[in-house]
Amino acid sequence: MNGRMGESVDVLDRDAATPRRLAAQQLFACQGAEFRRLAEAWRSAPDDEEALHRLRIGLRRFRVLLRVFEADTLDHGGRTLRASLSALGDRLGVVRDHDVMLAQLRKAERKLDDSAPEEVAAVESRLRVRRQAAWRKVQGGLRGRAWIRTFALTDRFVARFAADPPETNPQTVGGFFDKEFKKHVRKIRRSAALADAVDVESLHQFRIRLRRLRYLGDLFAPLADRRLAKTITLVHDAEQSLGRVHDLDLALAFLDGQAGLRAVGLRAHWEGLRARRLRRFQRAWAICRRRL
Numbered sequence: 001m002n003g004r005m006g007e008s009v010d011v012l013d014r015d016a017a018t019p020r021r022l023a024a025q026q027l028f029a030c031q032g033a034e035f036r037r038l039a040e041a042w043r044s045a046p047d048d049e050e051a052l053h054r055l056r057i058g059l060r061r062f063r064v065l066l067r068v069f070e071a072d073t074l075d076h077g078g079r080t081l082r083a084s085l086s087a088l089g090d091r092l093g094v095v096r097d098h099d100v101m102l103a104q105l106r107k108a109e110r111k112l113d114d115s116a117p118e119e120v121a122a123v124e125s126r127l128r129v130r131r132q133a134a135w136r137k138v139q140g141g142l143r144g145r146a147w148i149r150t151f152a153l154t155d156r157f158v159a160r161f162a163a164d165p166p167e168t169n170p171q172t173v174g175g176f177f178d179k180e181f182k183k184h185v186r187k188i189r190r191s192a193a194l195a196d197a198v199d200v201e202s203l204h205q206f207r208i209r210l211r212r213l214r215y216l217g218d219l220f221a222p223l224a225d226r227r228l229a230k231t232i233t234l235v236h237d238a239e240q241s242l243g244r245v246h247d248l249d250l251a252l253a254f255l256d257g258q259a260g261l262r263a264v265g266l267r268a269h270w271e272g273l274r275a276r277r278l279r280r281f282q283r284a285w286a287i288c289r290r291r292l
Contacts, residue, residue, distance in 0.1 A: 014222050016174025023173035024069050025162050027219060031062045032158040035085075036151065043147075046139070049099045056096055059089040064215040068180055076160040081153045088150055091138050098131035101251045108269050119263045126258055177220040181228075184213040185292050195285050198278065200249045203242060210239040234288040241281040248274040 038058040042051040066073060066082040073079070105127065109120045187209055194206035217224065217232030224232060248270050255263055255270075 016172055016177075016223050018173045019167060019170035020173045020176045021072065021164060021167050021170060023176075024072060025164070027065055028069075028158050028161055031058075031065055032154050034058055035062050035154060039147070039151075046135075049096075052092060052096055052099070056089060056092055059085050059092070060211070061215045061219065063089070064212055065219060067212075068216065068219075072164075073157070073161065076164075077153060077157050078161075081150075081157045084146075084150045084153050088146060091146075094134040095131065095138055097250050098127055098134060100247050101254055102127055102131070104247055104251045104270070105266075108266055108273075112265055112269055119266045122261055123255070123258075123263055123266060126261065127254065130254075173220075174223055177216075177223050180216060181213070181220075184209075184216055188213060188292060192289065195282070195289075200253070203245060203249075203278075207239060207242045207246060210235060210242065214239050231288075231291045234284075234291055238281065238284040238288040241277070241284040245274060245277045245281055248277065 035058050038051075038055040042048065042055045045051050063082055063085050066078050066085075070078060102124065105120060105124055109117075112120070188206075191206060191209055194202045194209075197203060197206075214232070214236050217228075217235060221229070221232065251270055252267065252274070255261065255267055
């Protein structure tokens with residue numbers, strides 16, 4: 001794997017002249033195996049928060065790959081597999097969201113004054129109840145039909161796609177990556193106004209666009225020259241910075257949905273921290289934007 005935890009396995013060589021379909025076959029074979037490995041790792045240690053985090057990253061990367069090569073995969077069940085991965089990711093995401101909120105709560109507890117313990121205890125109690133309920137839904141499917149079906153779809157898709165014959169006059173993977181990267185950059189530029197917003201939904205939608213570009217860069221990293229690699233790093237940094245804002249949006253939304261739970265001190269702390277994190281993101285995005 002490359003330097004950052006959970007990022008892509010470098011399966012592509014550095015030859016940009018490799019035929020596009022051959023490169024796609026290599027990537028799908030690798031990502032299919034990686035998805036299985038990450039899923040089994042988490043299933044064997046379901047209380048491991050980092051294993052869950054890595055699995056969700058693996059799922060997202062696989063989905064981005066299916067999206068990028070959508071035209072090539074329609075005849076092989078790519079759209080069905082992507083929908084199955086998406087549904088599985090949504091269920092895992094609910095558990096992960098509660099882990100993130102509990103982590104934010106532990107950090108807040110160290111910052112708040114002596115009046116905080118009662119607030120923190122009340123919020124933690126409700127979070128753990130909700131987390132357990134979400135976990136039970138996932139646990140029921142760990143060895144159930146959803147997992148079995150997703151694994152079967154993955155194996156069938158990878159095998160069928162690998163059996164495709166070579167293309168006549170194939171596009172190179174270097175040309176394909178360049179085209180896709182520029183297309184994702186254009187989408188980000190067109191939606192750049194979202195980055196200047198402060199509301200939750202606008203920032204969430206912008207983060208999705210950044211994340212897709214980030215994973216595209218991860219998947220095709222061996223093809224990037226030094227300048228492009230730096231751009232990909234800046235995209236990663238901006239997306240991660242915005243993700244830290246999203247963590248607090250989750251926590252504040254949870255408070256909003258809890259009748260009879262005031263948590264005034266905790267809310268004020270999280271709102272102030274969100275404002276500071278949003279400013280950090282805006283600085284990271286300003287640097288990133290100049291490179292796109």
